[in-house]
Amino acid sequence: MFPRLYTSLLNITIHSLCKAQQLEKAETILIDAIRLGYFPNINTYNNLISAYSRIVSFNAAYSILDRITEAGLTPNVVTYNALIAAASRYSLLSTCIHLFDEMHGLGILPDVWTYNTLMDCFFKNGKPDEAVGIFRDVLCTGDDIMPCATTFNILIHGLCTSGYTGNAFRLFRKLQEHGFEGTVATHNILINWLCKLRRTGSARIILKELEETGNVPDASTYTTVMKCCFRSKKFEQGFQIFMEMKSKGYTFDAFGYCTVISALAKVGLTREANYCIGEMVKNGIELDLVAYNTLINVYCREGKLENAFGLVNELQECGMESDQYTHTILVDGMCRSGDMDGAERHLKLMEMKEFKSNLVASNCLLNGLCQAGQVEDAMKVFGRMEYKDDFTYSMMVHALCKAKQFFAAARLIKTSLIEDVKVLKSAQKATVFGLRSTGYKREASQLRSAIMVAKYTRY
Structure with missing residues (x-):
């Protein structure tokens, strides 16, 4: 009993050290254990294979096989699954196939995770037909190997990444007919790809179906659909999803709030944007430079230049340095308010700061002068510009x-x-x-x- 207990403790220690990426310490512990007469088992080496593949290389992981043989142990399905996963991580498709054949040669029967990893590797290497063939092989094994939720998720995601989103969607519907409702991850995959195709309506249907299954959509689900609504200029729907997330207790970080605030400000929904700003402040979210720039942009669009410059001062008081984008927003804001002289002075201030290029800010000033009918002044600015683009x-x-x-x-x-x-x-x-x-x-x-x-x- 005690040797087995010591081996279990050894495996736990080595697993923890490998997870912390401390391979040298793990190897030292292993050597000390063998010296004291506590011999490792196959699980010990399987932990090392996974760690070496993640931290060092596939070849380093594969070399562990020799150590397994020297220790008088026999590799098992977990060993080869770890090696196939390592080869897949480095996109070594031919090596994955070789390892699969090697398993059969040693009489080691593959399990569902072997097939899952192989299928994923084929998809990653742009071979969807071969990946689907692996799925058919799983089905042909009968009750010996049953596909799991991960199998279906890999298949659906792989079809989407290969450009067969329609096929993935139909497969999902077919699986539903056979009792597979799908996990949150399954729905997230479909929602993500439908959003990439700007099919907001279909994405919202999948979101509703997910809620009806009793599964709880995560923050990623809602955020994906919300961003899709904003990209498709369906701002009110995007804001509704934001409010739904809030009502369900999901927390936003500064980036999430800024995404919503920026989208609302672009279409002039300043009341909603200000509501989000209030929520952001109320929740005590620490602002970074991106957040400050977003808020400054909102105030500039509203013509509240005093508030915008107030935020710039606050930014400096917090020990952060305003960037080129900050000043470009201010130039644009002054142009929108009709203060062309102020915008030109601020542009000269930017030139003194020696930013890499003030092209965008110069274009903002040029656009403001042109909109105001001050063509002669615009031509003077045009003549001074070091860089000019199509716009x-x-x-x-x-x-x-x-x-x-x-x-x-x-x-x-x-x-x-x-x-x-x-x-x-x-x-x-x-x-x-x-x-x-x-x-x-x-x-x-x-x-x-x-x-x-x-x-x-x-x-």
Whole structure:
């Protein structure tokens, strides 16, 4: 009895050390145990295989087989499952197949986890047909090996990742007909992929079905559907899911709140955004830089610049440094409020801080000046800009056309063609049409020809 107890204690110790990634200590304990006459069993080495595969490499894990033989022990199905899982972790598909054949050669019968790991490896290596074939092999074994929930989850997830979401959905419905209701993980897989395809309605149906099965959706389930609603611009539905999560006692971190606040602010639902801000503060969530930037953005969109600058001061008092995005938000906020001089001064302050690039902030100022009809001032800012992108040129061309300065717009388009910058087709057409409508048909034809030549030489 006592030797068996000592071996069990040895295994627990080695398992704990391996879990803490302290392999050297685990090996030292093993050597000391053997020296004292307490010999390890196959479970001891199985723990080492799993640890070496996670922390070192597959080859290091595979070398444990020699030590098992030297100890006079026989590998079992757990040993080979650990090795196949290790090979799968490193995407060694041919090695997985070799280990599976080696098992059969040694007379070790695979179990459901062997097949699960193999199936997952085939999916990861882009071979869905072979993975489905493994599933069929499981079914052909009869009652010897019964597929479990993990088997179905691997199959459904693998079909989705391989681009067969429709097949995965139909498989799930077929499994339901045979009594498999699915776990929370099963529903999360389907919800996640339906959301990626922007099929919000189908995702919400799966969420409702999950609740009806008696399983409790986790925070990940709700968050996935909520984000999908926001991406699909179904903001009210997304906010409803947020409120449902709150009513069920799920807690949000700063990132979760900021996701909701940012989405609501973008569509002008400031009352709802402010409610979330209040909840965030009430729950005592510690704000990070991303959270501060989100809140500053909300206040800027509402025109509450004093509150926004107040948060910037608070940020500094907390020992955090505002970043380029913080100041870009402030420039945009001042432009929205019509304070172009303040926005320009703040942009110069950003230049003094020597950020990597102030392109986005400069574009915000340029857009604000163009919207206010201050085209001459916009051209001065445009001329000072060190970096310009497609948006910069397109915005300036549109503004010049609106001011009926078609020759200046045409010059800008020709410059963009030389610098290989893509001006929006709508801006190009507006310039050509403007030149033609004001009687400069030859100049319009020349510009159109230059655009066509650039188009074909570019490709």
